[in-house]
Amino acid sequence: MTYQSPISPGRSWYEDTAGPRPEYPALDGDRTCDVVIVGGGFTGLSAAAHLAKSGADVVLIETHRFGDGASGRNGGQLGTGQRAWAEELEAEYGFSCAKALFDLAEEAKAHLLDFAAVHQIEIDYMPGQMSVAHKKRYVDDYKAHAEIMASRFGYPHISFMDAAETAERLGSTHYFGGTRDTGTGHIHPLKLVIGTAKVAAQAGAKLFEQTPSTGITSGGGKVRVTTPKGTIIAGKCLIGVNAYGGTLEPVSASHIMPIGSFIGATVPLGANSKVLPGGEAVDDSRFVVRYFRKSKDGRLLFGGREIYAVNDPKDIHIHIRRQIAEIYPALKDIEITHGWGGYVGITVPRKPFVREVMPNVISVGGYSGHGVMLSNFFGKLYAETVAGNRDRLKLIEDLKIPPFPGGRRFRAPLLFLALNWYALRDRI
Secondary structure, eight states, rough: OOOSSSSSSSOHHHHHHHHOOOOOOOOSOOOEEEEEEOOOOOHHHHHHHHHHHOOOOOOEEEESSSSSSSGGTSOOOOOOOOSSOHHHHHHHHHHHHHHHHHHHHHHEEEEHHHHHHTTTTOOOOOOEEEEEEESSHHHHHHHHHHHHHHTTHHHHEEEEEOOOHHHHHTSSSSOEEEEEEEEEEEEOOHHHHHHHHHHHHHHHHEEEESSSOEEEEEEEEEHHHETTEEEEEEEEEEEEEEOOOOSSHHHHHHEEEEEEEEEESSSSOTTTSSSSSSEEEEEESSSOOOEEEEEEOEEEEEEEOOOOOSSSOOOOOHHHHHHHHOOOOTTOOOOOOEEEEEEEETTTTTTOOOEEETTEEEEOOTTTHHHHHHHHHHHHHHHHHHTTTOHHHHHHHOOOOOOOTTTTHHHHHHHHHHHHHHHHHOOO
């Protein structure tokens, strides 16, 4: 019997291609430590690795298995910069802050690739990413973006593509133009999760799977994290559960909303396929974005963030095949070998959420679809904070992140209505 995430529908292609996936024990008994981390995704595991390497006594707990949430089941695209374009951040925060946020993201990209290389984690990195316009009136914005990135933000790797070049590089005439970024790429995310956990464990971090947190309290200079079979007492706590926090901590829950994201993997397309001949990843201009790429063995991995009533993983296959056929009509009957889903943590302005939610307890999440690159680095920034340098993490803490409207009772229905409204706008 193969293992399948108990919190998300469908067994992922990543699970079948990640290689050995070590199991870690469940916590059984009380512990004391310097730092307790709740959440075994990219953020938590990265923080655990860097903290343990610096000599801190670290305990990390995960409700299920490492990578069962978004970290092990996402689209694998790194991207460049923050979720919002740099010029959009400049309009809101000014050039100095926008440039600092862009530079931080570029450091995050370099850190991820360097971390994998230094620790010999094979993450199946493939270079290149294209961002494409699904409406003709958006094309001028993409052209201007490429020019702004080179002239104002010192990033020369983005080039504009007209409709003809876009069609050639995608193998599809569905889009009207866009940009090509040769300074980034895409990875096998579950391999990075597994490798980061190994690094953390080898550095001395105590890692526990199948260990849910039943409560977090802070007082008297200590943080107490309770679990079904033990209490962890620490000087500091990192909450890195992102979209999977539920009601664990109310401030995070009011600012980070989970939305469904679904991905399908096809059979290998073959050496003669005209689909993505350069091997780049793709994201499009829809608010309810579609994202796709080819794996190293030539499969099309295709994702779409829409809220479906998915009661069976087979339903994912139907929805994903329909979206593939819109872009690649020749693939309308392509066999989909894997269909899986999960949840992405978003914030109202699509910017990361970092906040001290109670004394000595910092929550990090809300990457809004840009988490592969940022979350690993934010784990490192948290380790820096514990060591006494909070300046760089504070750059993110200072971003304006309002709570979702509607409170706990109405925010989910309001978001559902908003997403469906934007999905309708994407079509007209």
